[in-house]
Amino acid sequence: MTTSLIPAPTRPWVASPKDRLFDLGIFALALVVDFLLVVVTPMKGKLAYVLVFAIAYVTLSALRQFIVRGTASAKDAFVSSLVAFGAFVTLLPILSIFVTVIEKGSKGIHLGLFTHDMSMATPTDPLSNGGLLHAITGTLTLVALALIMSVPIGILTALYLTEIQGRFTKPIRFLVQAMSGVPSIVAGLFILSAVLYPIAKNYSGFMGSLALTILMIPTIARTSEEVLRLIPNDLREAGTALGGTQWRTVAMIVLPAARSGLVTAMILGVARIAGETAPILLLTGGGDKVNGNAFNGPIGSLPYYIWKSFNAGSPESITRAWAGLLVLLILVLVFFTIARFLGSRKVAK
C-alpha cells in the first residue's frame, strides 16, 4: 500500500497566537490609557471609564490595522470595534436588570408563594406569610381572556390585509400600525369611560382584558401579516388551480403553512401585555384574594401586586414586590422561549 502524502489540515484564515497576543496587548493598552486619562483629567466616575476605554480601544485597534495593513483595513477595524462596543452597551442594561431582579427578588421566593394569596397577610407580615397565587392566577386569567379575544380579530385582520386585499387594505394597515403606538393608559381610560362606568359599573378581570385586547391586536395582526406574506404565492395559486375556493385554500394551505409563525405572533402578543400595568390599575380593582370569576369583582395580577407592594413601603412588602417582579420576568421569559421554540420548529422545508 502506498501512503499518499496527505497534508495536515490547516486553517490559515484563523488568527495566529501571535495575533491574539497582539489583540490582548491592544486591549491591555487601552485599559492603561483609560486609567491614566481618567486619573489625570477631571473626568471621573464609571461612565467616564467606559467611554474613555471605548474610544481608546477603537482608536488603538484602528491604528494597529493602519500600520499593519493600511487605510482600508483601519476603517474596517474602526467600524467593527465600534459595532462590538454598541452591542455590549445594549447588553449592559438588560443584564443589569436581570441581576438586580434576581438578587433582590430571590429573597422573597418561597414555595408558599404559589399556594397562598395575600388575603390573610398584611404588608408588614414576615415573608413566609401570604403568597402570589391570586396575582399569578389573575394574570393568567387576564392573558387568557385577552388572547381569546385578540387572536381571532388579529389573524382575521392579517388575512384581510394579505389575502383579500380589499379597498380598505391601506387605511387598515395604517390604523393597525398607529394602534401599536397607543399608550396603554389610553386603552385603559377608553375602556373605563366607554365600558366600565356606563355599562359594567364594576371592576372585573374582563374589563382589564378588554383593554389588553386593544393593545394586543396590533402586535398579533402585524406579526401575522408579516408571516402570511412570507407564504409563497405559488401555494395559493396551486390551491385555486386545484379547484379550491379562496376560503378553502386559505384554511387548508395558507394557514397551516404559516402555523408556526402564527403561534409566534400570539406569544409575542402575550409577552407584550403580560406586564402591562396602567390599564390593570384602572380596570381590575386589584384585590388580595384569588378570584375565580373573571367577569365579576376585583381580580389580582402580578403588575398590580408589584405596584401595591412597593406602595406599602415596609421592607417586607418591598421584598415581596421584587419577588413578584422576578416571577413576572420568568413568566415572560417562558413565553418567549416557547415562542422561539415553536417558531424555529419547521413543519417541512
Added chain:
Amino acid sequence: MTDSTESENEKMDATIKPSSLGDVASSVTRRTPGTMAMGRGLEARGIHAWFGKNHVLSDITLDFAAGTVTALIGPSGCGKSTFIRTINRMHEFIPTAAMAGEVLLDGKDVYAPGTDVTKIRLQIGMVFQKPNPFPSMTIGQNVLSGLKLAQLKVANKDDLMQECLERAGLWNEVKDRLNAHGGSLSGGQQQRLCIARALAVRPQVLLMDEPCSALDPGSTLRIEETIRHLSDSMTIIIVTHNMQQAARVSDYTAFFLSDNGPGQMIECAPTSEIFSRPRDKRTENYVTGRFG
C-alpha cells in the same frame, strides 16, 4: 431532425402500456382525437388579454383535440403563460387583468355568466413552473389535497392515491414513505407529486407551464415519459422553452411571438411539420435557433 423525432416517438409509443387505470378505455389509440370518452377537447376562440392598458395577447384561436399534447413555444414574454392562464381562469387573479374571447370546454364557454369557476379548474388542471407541494401536508395528503379543497368524496382514497402516483411515475419512489413531507423529495419528484396532485381530481385537460424548467435532465426525462402516458387519457397543453422537449412530447406545436406588440400565434401545426417545414419564416428562424 424530423426522422429522429419520429423514431423517438415510435420508440415511446412502443413503451406505452395501455393504461388500465382511470376512466378511459384502454384500447384507445393515441393521435386519433375525438373518438375518446374524455370530452371533446378544448377550443380557444379569439383570445385577447390585457394587463391594465398593456395588450399582451392578440386574437389567439387554437383547437386542442382531446387526447393530444400541444406544445406552446416562443420567446419569453410572448404571452404563452398568459394564454394558458386564461384557459383555466387563473388570469383573473391579477388585479389589472382583462380578456376577450371564448374558451370552449366541451363546447361550453368557461367564461359564460353563471359558470362555477372552481368546477372549471377541476376540469382543467394545472402544473406550475416551480414545484409547489403543500408544505404542511405529507406526500399522500398532497396527492389527495385537491379532493379536500374542492370537498369531493371518493370511495377509496388509497387506491386513488396509488393510481395517481403511478400515473405520475412516482409510486415506486415514494410508496414506502407516503407519510413523509412533500418537501423531503427532490425537485423532480416534487414536480411529479404536483402532477399526481393535479390528476387526483380527474381533469380532462392538463395545463403545464414550463414544468421542467427548474429540473435536471434526468427528472425532465421522467416527466416527459409521464406526459406521454397521460396523453392517453387527457388533453395536455405544455408551455416550454425547450424546443427538443416540444419535439419529443407533443403532437402539435404552436409558435407564439410578440413583435413589440401583443403576443400572437404565428402558426400551429403537427410538431413534425413545425420542426421540418414551417410555413412562416419567423417560425423557421426560431426553431432553427437563429433567435429567441
